[in-house]
Amino acid sequence: MVDGVFHHPVELGEKASMRISRLFGKTLRQDPAEAETASHRLMLKAGLMYQVAAGVYAYMPLAWRSLRKIEQIIREEMDAAGGQEVHLPALQPVELWQESGREAAFGQNLFHLKDRRERDMVLAPTHEEVITKMVAANVSSYRDLPLILYQIQTKFRDEPRPRAGLIRVREFTMKDAYSFDADEHGLALSYDRVAQAYRNIFQRCGLPTMAVEADSGAIGGKDSQEFILPAEAGEDTILHCPQCGYAANAERAAFVLPPVAQEKEAPLEQVATPGAKTIPQVAAYLSVPESKTLKAVFYVAQGQAVSSTARLVFVTLRGDLDVNEVKLNNLLHARDLRLATDQEVAQAGLVAGSASAVGLKGINVVADRSIQAGANFVVGANKEGYHLRNANYPRDFQADLVADIALAHEGHGCPKCGTALRSTRGIEVGHIFKLGTFFTERLGAAYLDAQGQQHPIIMGCYGIGVGRLLAGAIEQNHDDKGIVFPAPIAPYQVHLVSLNPEREDVGHVADDLYAALQKEGIEVLYDDREESAGVKFNDADLLGLPVRLLVSPRTLRENAAEVKGRREERGRTVPLSEVAQTVRGMLEP
RNA sequence: CGGGGCGUGGCGCAGCGGUAGCGCGCUUGGUUUGGGACCAAGAGGUCGCCGGUUCGAUCCCGGCCGCCCCGACCA
Structure with missing residues (x-):
């Protein structure tokens, strides 16, 4: 179901092709010793990122393209849901966090620093406080509501244990959206709109996620759902019912107690x-x-x-x-x-x-x-x-x-229908949340209704971990040779390989194909290096672009190129005149 | 924070009292050419940091720092 429907290309609006001879970043032949988790290992091995400190990474060109594609999909869907993008400061005065009470709630996870005047500042781990203040200053009437604002930005959390590459990091890109409504009904509508946008986003990224009931945490909101990407490397345990579809994080999951035999009370x-x-x-x-x-x-x-x-x-x-x-x-x-x-x-x-x-x-x-x-x-x-x-x-x-203070386990009864629950590990890639008035009451965000009565604005918040989504995509889509990128978020669509580019017409034909595909609007990564076949094939498998296109003396004898999907065992020979059409067909079925 | 492991060239590793080595990668030349080729010649290292022991420390001792894994933690 992942393949097929979700191959809409994402336009980054820039030069959409690259020669590997000019590409910054190179692949490693051996697995990096530091990385055990598949996505972590493959991202380092394929030259996608560079580690700067524990839980702090630099993204190199290939990863950055992929991340921006994910961001672009998010933008399009959030805009379609009526969201407006904003940009908020990462550097914030600690007073803001004292006002909401969350300086203590975040505790050591909050990065603190002092400015030159010894004022206490923090690096924002999320942005409810600042956006609530901003909305308080700019919204005063029910006519200004509802409102959905979102941002795609770097956030900082001093996690006690960063782990598994991009799955748990201290500096990370998150899309956060915040809804502001006049009443509970409005909140429910906003929440549902964003939930639908999330389903669209994950579907367009080619990633099957499951929405599960989640713990609403210390702020004590009402509804809360997590979007979980099934993967062994994940940190969350999900219990779900194969019969009725009930699904919840283990932190939250209810269950029917395993039955025991009835008996009369006996003396102590x-x-x-x-x-x-x-x-x-x-x-x-x-x-x-x-x-x-x-x-x-x-x-x-x-x-x-x-x-x-x-x-x-x-x-x-x-x-x-x-x-x-x-x-x-x-x-x-x-x-x-x-x-x-x-x-x-x-x-x-x-x-x-x-x-x-x-x-x-x-x-x-x-x-x-x-x-x-x-x-x-x-x-x-x-x-x-x-x-x-x-x-x-x-x-x-x-x-x-x-x-009920017991942990649900696999095999316990579904709370809705009694069927034995199943357990799955997964990565939390999104979390949506009905906040209520926790922030608006503390930070003074209120509006006047049609009768001139003042009420606190009702909030929802909605996060997606962008880098975690990429890592999750790789966890879910790889084989023993490397990454198998879902097409919509692959850094490029086609991996064009020339074998023996200095021989016969190979170099010229490959150059021509490169130009022709670009003209077609197809994103091509062109391996024009004078490397041996094995090196080039292995790099192509490692990086895992959806389509591999090969030009060699052998294919040219038939005036053809070889086209192979990343998941396919063997390629097929296609006349040069039909290559662009064939590739397009593979990308947009 | 508790437990475990590891810090030696870009990557993967060896060495272990006498001033550092292998494989990969990199540079140059030549040969090769459909699944990580071969030959030759090169470049590249404050051996994580500080202190101690010693005639002499990458190696032994102490302290610190960093990274990875498990747990705790993760509104």
């Missing part, structure tokens, strides 16, 4: 479990399934809604499940949530390995709903070396909060 009873501390050990020792145990996990939550001091939280859930920390964090409204240290656990008087909520006092207990699904659980006895059988909620223990 203590058993010795020497040496058994983990759930698998306890379950094996007592010969019960893990789903008949309850596990205890200890967290320290900081900056909660209920109290600003750090607080130990006792989390319990069925033994066959794992804690979903995002769900837990959302439930607690914590600013910072982390596992408690062994020391903190001991100080609280808890017996790690034999802890349970039974008889627990003075500690906040948060339980997953799974404690109600099942009965007669094995739980810790809060005594070293002992567990309890037949613990039941609420007969034997209480919880301050009971909610």
